[in-house]
Amino acid sequence: MTETILIVDDEPAILNTLSGVLSDEGYQVLTAGGGGAALDLLQRESPAVVLLDIWMPDLDGLETLQRIKRIRPQQTVVVMSGHGSIETAVRATKLGAYDYIEKPLSSDKVLLVLAHAITEQQLADENRHLRAAIDERFEILGTSPAIQRLRDQIAVAGPSLSRVLISGENGTGKELAARxxxxxxxxxxxxxxxxxxxxxxxxxxxxxxxxxxxGAFTGAVEQKKGRLELANGGTLFLDEIGDMSLPTQAKMLRVLEEREFQRVGGPKTHRMDARIIAASNKSLSDEIQRGRFREDLFYRLNVIPLTVPSLRERKEDIPVLARHFLERFGREQGTATKRLAEDAAAAMISYGWPGNVRELKNYIERLVIMVPGDVITSSSMLPLGSPAAIGPASTSLDGPVRPLKQARAQFEHDHILRALETHRWNISRTAEALGVERSHLHRKIKELGIHGKPTEEQLPLVD
Ligand SMILES: Nc1ncnc2c1ncn2[C@@H]1O[C@H](COP(=O)(O)OP(=O)(O)OP(=O)(O)O)[C@@H](O)[C@H]1O
Ligand SMILES: [Mg+2]
Incomplete structure (x- = not known):
């Protein structure tokens, strides 16, 4: 991209020489013979950098700098002066100048300062972009009263620094709420x-x-900070707290009570300064009843209880979220945003979404990749709720050739689901049968959006 530079100087010779040097370097150059003319030009143009002379008869450089900053606080201005003194440089910097160059000008020095200023601007722009993208990812979308209530509760809970316990079904947005x-x-x-x-x-x-x-145990060749310590000054999110074992619960309780902890194998006591947010998709009161969760820990964690509602309880959010994900995945795939026809939206609203927002998100991602055309109708959409939602017969060797990644995901999905059903959703046994770690299996279940229809005796995701 060609960057535009505005040179402001009352000496025509300087304007000429500098213009020549900068154009040779590929910059687009604008010139102004004084402060007033520069301010006029800035009404219409937005140069990347203004090179501003300090001593000018009509409007002095420092005054011009102040006025520029008033109309455009983000404008990068580099001042130049032959009668330069340290004080002028300091004043200019205080008024917001990016840098200061002394006359007689060296073209190398000018080019170097310009290059730095422009790189810095690009980084700042990129940073703003990334921040906006992150904020977008962490936004809790939805217009239903239930989700508005949740947003209100978060607005109150956030600044309070109290402990928060978030409950809600799989994929409802518990982690999003914690963030x-x-x-x-x-x-x-x-x-x-x-x-x-x-x-x-x-x-x-x-x-x-x-x-x-x-030396705490074999393999502990170096000391390592735990997540509680890494979260110092920040927040520690204890996800799926219902799966914490009783001995670990006892240790955690002590840490919360004493606000101190020790690393494994070490006598040194560390102060704990992490805000704790916990989440569970199991009912902790049931777990307490069954003797699997400590009641005292529950009360310690449950200072502010928040419940993230399931999608079934806020059906009006389904089309809102669906359209948001259509837009987002379209953008990521570099394709036009597909439109959701009314009949397709209606079908999505009447479906139960046992896997909640995560299932909806995965489903929409597949739609974006697999449904041709710009409009998604009830007849063109993929079947809802079955493993076949990935696409009918996609693992079969007949039919159209699909990307390997999709075929592999489909195969894994079906295979893992079958294994889970065979072992009645017992994670440890299924993981063993599949020859993978429990953690790996958990991750796959999430990634592939696998969920079953558990009957009474089939408790999902419980060991
Ligand atoms: N209201 C929402 N608006 C936008 N995106 C959402 C919303 N709720 C959830 N999501 C998205 O859905 C996905 C699942 O959310 P998240 O991981 O927070 O759920 P969870 O309740 O922690 O799930 P699990 O119980 O499986 O751990 C994430 O990608 C999240 O960004
Ligand atoms: Mg989660």
């Missing part, structure tokens, strides 16, 4: 650290949480 709480707290610029108690093998969870000292 939103962190974002709306005074700790937003500090780390948000997550630990998924269901995905980490029992034998590792304590060293993951509390860290370990060198």
């Amino acid at each position: 939103a709480i962190h974002q709306q707290s005074p700790r937003r610029n500090r780390p948000f650290i997550e630990i998924n108690c269901a995905a980490i093998p029992e034998s590792l969870i304590e060293s993951e949480l509390f860290g370990y000292e060198k």
Whole structure:
């Protein structure tokens, strides 16, 4: 991209020479013979950098700088002066100048300063972009009263720094809610650290949480900080807390009570300064009844209880979310945003979405990839709710050739679902039969959007 530079100087010779040098370097050049003319030009043009002379008869450079900053605070201005003194440079910088160049000008120096200023601007732009993209990803969408209530509760809970316990079915947005709480707290610029108690093998969870000292166990060749320590000053998100074992619960309780902890294998006591947000998709009161969750820990964690409603309880959000994901995945795939016809939206609204927003999101991603055309109608959409939603007969060797990634995902989905059903959704046994770690299986179940229709005796995702 050609960057535009505005040169402001009352000496025609300088304007001429500098213009020549900058155009040779590929810049687009604008010139103004004084401060007033520069301000006029800035009404119409937005140069990347203004090169501003300090000593000018009509309007002095420092005054011009102030006025530029008033109309355009983000404008990069580099000042130049022959009668330069340190004080002028300092004043210019205080008024917001990016840099200061002394006359007689060296073209190398001018080009270097311009290149730096422009790189810095590009980084700042990129940063703003990335931040906007992150904010978008963390936005809790939906217009239903239920989701509005949740957003209101988050707005209150966030700044309070109290512990929050989030409950809700699979895929409803518990983690999203936890991140939103962190974002709306005074700790937003500090780390948000997550630990998924269901995905980490029992034998590792304590060293993951509390860290370990060198020599604490075989393989502990170096000391390592745990996530509780990494979250210091920020937030620790204890995900799937219902899956934490009783011995670890006892340790966690002590940490919450004493606000201190020790790394595994070490006597040194560390102060804990992490805000705790926990989440569970199991009913913790049921777990307490069954003797699998400590009541005292529950009360410690449950200072502010939040429930993320299932999609079934806020059906009006289904088309809103569907359209959002159509737009987002269309953008990611570089294709036009597909339109959702009324009959397709109606079919989605009447479906039950046992896997909630995650299932909807995965489903829409498949639609974007697999449904040709610009409009999604009830007859062109993929079947809802069955493994076949990935596409009928996509694992069969007949029919159109599909991308390998899709075929593999379909095969994995079906194979894992069958294994889970065979082992009545017992994760440990299924993982063993498949020859993978429990954590890996958990991840696959999420990634592939696998969910079953558990009957009474088939408790999903319970070991
Ligand atoms: N209201 C919402 N608006 C936009 N995106 C959402 C919303 N709710 C959930 N999502 C998206 O759906 C996906 C699942 O959300 P998330 O991981 O927060 O759910 P969860 O309740 O933690 O799921 P699980 O119980 O499986 O851990 C994420 O990609 C998240 O960004
Ligand atoms: Mg989660």
